[in-house]
Amino acid sequence: MSEATTAAAGGSSGQPTRIALLKVLGPVHVWALGVGIVLVGEFMGWNFSVGKGGAYGSLIACWVVGLLYTCVAMIDSEVTSTVAAAGGQYTQAKHIVGPLMAFNVGLYLVMAYTMLEAGDALVVGDLMKAVAGEFGHADLDPRPFVVLSIAILAWLNYRGVFMTLTVNFVITAAAFLAIVILFFGVAPWEPGKVLLHKELLIDLPYGWIGVIAAMQFAMWYYLGIEGTCQAAEEVRSAGRSIPLGTMSGMITLLIAASLTWYVAAGLMPWEYLGQAITPLYDAAKLTGNGTLQVILFVGTIFSAIASANGCINDASRAWFSMGRDRYLPTWFGAVHPRYRTPYRAILFLIPIAVVFAFQAPLDQVISFSILSGLLGYTFMSLNMMKFRKQWPLGSIKRGYVHPFHPLPAIVLLVLCVATYFATFLGYGATLVAVMAFYILASAWFVFHRYKFVRRGDQFTMPWPRPKGY
């Protein structure tokens, strides 16, 4: 596989050297990549769903969207363990649907992760400002922290994937532990002592339409778990590591989401919670326990850093893969000769994340990221149906076969449609603007870029001819 997926590390010499990405990762790294990207969603962002539908609305939406992501994880585990190559869903689209879809899927990945990275950096900056304010430095400028976070993580990614994801494992585990400590710190066995669910929870403020609307930001509890498949080319055993890492990651997130909602809804009025930038840190503050406050400060920072770290890893892999296949300028398809990382893709995406972190409010940045993710999930449901049709079970070697097909694909599609409607409620202009971007980018690809792409070379899997073609 590595020979088939090597990349040109072309440089100024003009004589390309074939260098492959390193196969060094195990299930723990896959878990760290998936959960590391997503866990920040428990520390910030999910709570905007409370603003759209109230606390109960957010909880119902969290469960429904949890089902959406379970379908995503099931589908992803099968397709990725079979199409084990950098680029994840992008490479899947290339082999199963076709070049234009692949180009779009590559862009979904890059935009979803780059926006999420911008959101993560914003949270680091805002939290530093909030803490500085408590120590009498309310005029602290958070922007240097934003730039510094992105720059350090980009450097880490530049230097090597093994160290990057090992660091992610440690800080993600610490952030998850912070949520568990907070849960026990608020004494959930003594309702009314710290947690005030009875006094703070109210009925659905917008009725059931608010519950549907809340699905948009409920995605934030899990958005990015599908990023595990970006590591497909760098894991030692894709058939074992990807399903194991993804499914255990999904279980971790479902636990963390439930704990997060329970603690936050029992401490904050829903109107405040619906717009808070760092809700779990605020929850710790409300307990009046200084130790918890420090733990949640560290947890929030760690989760944001782990997420931004994973996002840089994933966005650069997708950008790199598109460069390697000539969907984007081939200059991006280079692997660092020493560190074996897609270094040009990593460097190119830094300023984009920084500009978004400075120019757009957090909920808009999150909306861009969510919509790109949502388009990707819509693709995944249609892609799964085509995959089983073009290569029925038994026709090719699969690392993992997910059960109950086509039910997960159908459920996923229905829930995606509901989430588009949820986004339309309140963020309709953003939805249309994002669609406009993908339509214009598609036109650019069809009428200009595709002429630079080699046709037969795009199909690199050792599979038989697809049925129906």
Place this chain on the structure above:
Amino acid sequence: MAQHYEPPKQAGVGQFIDSIVLMVLVFICLLAPVYLKADHSAAPPPEVQAEAAKAAATWQSLGQTPAQAQQWEKLGYTPETAQPIVENRFDYTVDPTALIVTIAVIVGYFVFVFRISDREYREVVRERFGNGGN
């Protein structure tokens, strides 16, 4: 065997322009709603905050129970500073025309992408596996 397509070589300047074009597209399309203020925002806009500050608010007038008021105060808020947050509500009135246009855009996009992809994919398969089909 299908004819092999040999793509033209792209010069460095062309590669640079292509990279920039995509980035410009991203910035225009995605920052447009932010600058045009076309959507709701989680944080209340300054004019709403200023308007809300004019009226003297109390926790009662904001519909907050004593327990809720206590939590607001622990977070450092007064009725005046909390008012714009409490009153910043979503409007879920559905405009049928906007909804139909949005559905048409999303469905049209996927139909376009799948159709063109299918055409391109057949070309890829022909070149990779030859002209015989199944």
